[in-house]
Amino acid sequence: xxxxxxxxxxxxxxxxxxxxxxxxxxxxxxxxxxxxxxxxxxxxxxxxxxxxxxxxxxxxxxxxxxxxxxxxxxxxxxxxxxxxxxxxxxxxxxxxxxxxxxxxxxxxxxxxxxxxxxxxxxxxxxxxxxxxxxxxxxxxxxxxxxxxxxxxxxxxxxxxxxxxxxxxxxxxxxxxxxxxxxxxxxxxxxxxxxxxxxxxxxxxxxxxxxxxxxxxxxxxxxxxxxxxxxxxxxxxxxxxxxxxxxxxx
Amino acid sequence: xxxxxxxxxxxxxxxxxxxxxxxxxxxxxxxxxxxxxxxxxxxxxxxxxxxxxxxxxxxxxxxxxxxxxxxxxxxxxxxxxxxxxxxxxxxxxxxxxxxxxxxxxxxxxxxxxxxxxxxxxxxxxxxxxxxxxxxxxxxxxxxxxxxxxxxxxxxxxxxxxxxxxxxxxxxxxxxxxxxxxxxxxxxxxxxxxxxxxxxxxxxxxxxxxxxxxxxxxxxxxxxxxxxxxxxxxxxxxxxxxxxxxxxxxxxxxxxxxxxxxxxxxxxxxxxxxxxxxxxxxxxxxxxxxxxxxxxxxxxxxxxxxxxxxxxxxxxxxxxxxxxxxxx
Numbered sequence: 031x032x033x034x035x036x037x038x039x040x041x042x043x044x045x046x047x048x049x050x051x052x053x054x055x056x057x058x059x060x061x062x063x064x065x066x067x068x069x070x071x072x073x074x075x076x077x078x079x080x081x082x083x084x085x086x087x088x089x090x091x092x093x094x095x096x097x098x099x100x101x102x103x104x105x106x107x108x109x110x111x112x113x114x115x116x117x118x119x120x121x122x123x124x125x126x127x128x129x130x131x132x133x134x135x136x137x138x139x140x141x142x143x144x145x146x147x148x149x150x151x152x153x154x155x156x157x158x159x160x161x162x163x164x165x166x167x168x169x170x171x172x173x174x175x176x177x178x179x180x181x182x183x184x185x186x187x188x189x190x191x192x193x194x195x196x197x198x199x200x201x202x203x204x205x206x207x208x209x210x211x212x213x214x215x216x217x218x219x220x221x222x223x224x225x226x227x228x229x230x231x232x233x234x235x236x237x238x239x240x241x242x243x244x245x246x247x248x249x250x251x252x253x254x255x256x257x258x259x260x261x262x263x264x265x266x267x268x269x270x271x272x273x274x275x276x277x278x279x
Numbered sequence: 280x281x282x283x284x285x286x287x288x289x290x291x292x293x294x295x296x297x298x299x300x301x302x303x304x305x306x307x308x309x310x311x312x313x314x315x316x317x318x319x320x321x322x323x324x325x326x327x328x329x330x331x332x333x334x335x336x337x338x339x340x341x342x343x344x345x346x347x348x349x350x351x352x353x354x355x356x357x358x359x360x361x362x363x364x365x366x367x368x369x370x371x372x373x374x375x376x377x378x379x380x381x382x383x384x385x386x387x388x389x390x391x392x393x394x395x396x397x398x399x400x401x402x403x404x405x406x407x408x409x410x411x412x413x414x415x416x417x418x419x420x421x422x423x424x425x426x427x428x429x430x431x432x433x434x435x436x437x438x439x440x441x442x443x444x445x446x447x448x449x450x451x452x453x454x455x456x457x458x459x460x461x462x463x464x465x466x467x468x469x470x471x472x473x474x475x476x477x478x479x480x481x482x483x484x485x486x487x488x489x490x491x492x493x494x495x496x497x498x499x500x501x502x503x504x505x506x507x508x509x510x511x512x513x514x515x516x517x518x519x520x521x522x523x524x525x526x527x528x529x530x531x532x533x534x535x536x537x538x539x540x541x542x543x544x545x546x547x548x549x550x551x552x553x554x555x556x557x558x559x560x561x562x563x564x565x566x567x568x569x570x571x572x573x574x575x576x577x578x579x580x581x582x583x584x585x586x587x588x589x590x591x592x593x594x595x596x597x598x599x600x601x602x603x604x605x606x
Contacts, residue, residue, distance in 0.1 A: 081492070107494030119489035121482045132482045135475055136494050142503065144476035151475055194493060 034059045034198055034228045035080070035111070040089035042075055049075040051252040052089070057198075062220070062229045064239045067249035068272055073232045074116070076249065077202055080230070081113040082106050093198070112196040116203045118183040120190070122176035126167055129175050129186055130158040133193035158193065165189045165219060181212035188216070192223060199223070201231040205238050217242060240264075248272070300473070303604060307552065308466070315458055324450040325522060330562045331461040332519040337542040337554035338468050339511030344540075345549030346472050347504040348484035349399070352407040352536050353414025354512050356394070359531030360417055361387040361513030366433040366526035367426055376439045376447055376456065380517040387513020388506060390417070395505030399498055411533065418531045432527030436520060453522065460518050464511055469551060471507060480504055512539075541579070545586045547593025550606050556594050 037055040050072045057063045065073050078084040082103040091099050098106055121129050134154045135141045165185040205213050233239050240260045248255040248269050256266040318327045336358055343349050365383030368374040398409040421427045438447045447453040483490045483497050490497055520526045546557025568575050590597040599606040
């Protein structure tokens with residue numbers, strides 16, 4: 031198996047505080063890789079570094095043998111590595127259909143056409159409907175995204191992301207704020223979309239992590255504490271120590 | 280919850296998404312056009328032309344604020360800048376009116392491109408301040424340089440012959456020239472808002488980090504919308520200089536930048552027809568309350584305060600909310 035995404039010596043300093051310190055990561059093609067750790071461990075910072083929303087102080091990031099350390103966040107999305115956000119990220123004032131179409135539009139590269147009518151976008155509708163159907167939102171297709179429940183917003187976000195057909199997905203706490211019912215639905219969806227993709231996710235819900243991930247990296251105080259499958263990681267004394275009092279959230 | 284998915288027929292689509300111009304908008308545009316065709320025979324044509332120029336200016340500004348989510352506080356630079364260039368073109372270079380307006384508009388486009396490129400990296404209040412700073416530079420340039428005539432401005436700009444053929448001396452023929460420009464300009468702005476580009480713009484306004492994560496280089500879109508907005512503001516300013524046969528410091532002064540914000544907010548930012556209503560309201564007030572002198576500004580401020588307190592979405596915004604349709 032080959033390595034899709036690799037970080038070497040990744041470091042991020044904020045004024046006088048090291049949030050991420052010399053982290054090495056290697057994500058294998060076709061796996062679901064989870065990044066876990068107690069609050070303040072640097073998971074989200076790490077995530078923002080990998081997706082270029084933050085610029086690392088030191089270290090290198092390599093995606094499919096290409097150094098992306100200096101690329102813009104939009105640039106890495108164009109390479110096929112797309113992220114989600116902790117709080118649901120939909121375009122509130124647009125309809126469900128339009129939300130998904132925004133992703134499809136970018137792939138077609140006609141998005142600067144300010145002289146063209148919106149009608150030209152209707153040829154994307156069929157593809158968009160397919161993605162919306164996949165996440166079970168067909169009946170809401172003409173609703174404004176703002177009107178959807180929280181769980182459905184997250185489904186819409188996933189549909190929009192999948193419309194880009196990215197080879198690699200980075201999910202930032204996909205289960206945050208979800209009901210048990212939603213969690214089962216999204217878990218099934220993630221498992222399904224992971225079939226021909228690589229996924230890196232930050233997640234607090236350990237049962238979801240145990241259930242979904244092939245490999246786990248544990249961060250604490252900005253450093254890698256342990257790495258391996260759930261079995262190995264959960265037995266590591268260092269991990270147990272870091273998680274004391276917080277193991278079962 | 281999942282079972283309902285199959286039941287698509289349960290709730291018919293509220294509206295057939297937003298493809299094409301909705302019937303309601305078509306009707307409004309047609310009624311507006313019919314009204315504008317008879318307007319010069321009911322009120323003083325120069326007043327009507329002034330309203331139309333400001334309506335286009337406010338609509339151009341609204342493209343940036345309402346749909347791009349960017350508050351520029353220096354739009355007088357493009358409005359006034361274009362009026363100076365158009366006046367100079369008609370008076371000194373001897374251009375025909377349509378070419379004079381075109382050169383003013385192009386100048387505003389270039390100015391917008393340059394200032395936009397330098398300001399869009401800043402956000403929120405910093406963006407507003409940077410655009411204001413550049414607009415003040417344009418103001419002092421207009422005050423100091425030779426061709427702009429300083430305090431006097433460029434006066435007695437000849438009205439000329441359209442395409443070198445049709446005389447625009449007569450107020451009525453000039454009115455129809457202005458009508459074609461402003462109405463056409465507003466229709467073009469409508470198209471921009473409802474284009475593939477407009478969709479991306481709304482997405483950026485709604486959630487910029489998400490648009491970035493989908494692979495959009497958002498700064499390019501912001502620069503594009505800034506330039507387009509400046510261009511149409513310039514078209515409005517250039518046309519106004521032909522109407523009043525004058526380009527003056529008033530048009531590049533910062534208070535003009537404030538006035539267009541006022542018009543847009545009062546009418547309803549992010550709506551299609553709001554800025555037009557706002558512009559008509561403010562210009563009429565200045566015109567019909569002119570006898571009150573300096574009190575007009577105070578009355579205007581009062582109207583603004585009441586407007587913001589009572590209907591934050593603006594006049595048209597409130598109506599749109601009540602009838603539950605975008606206007």
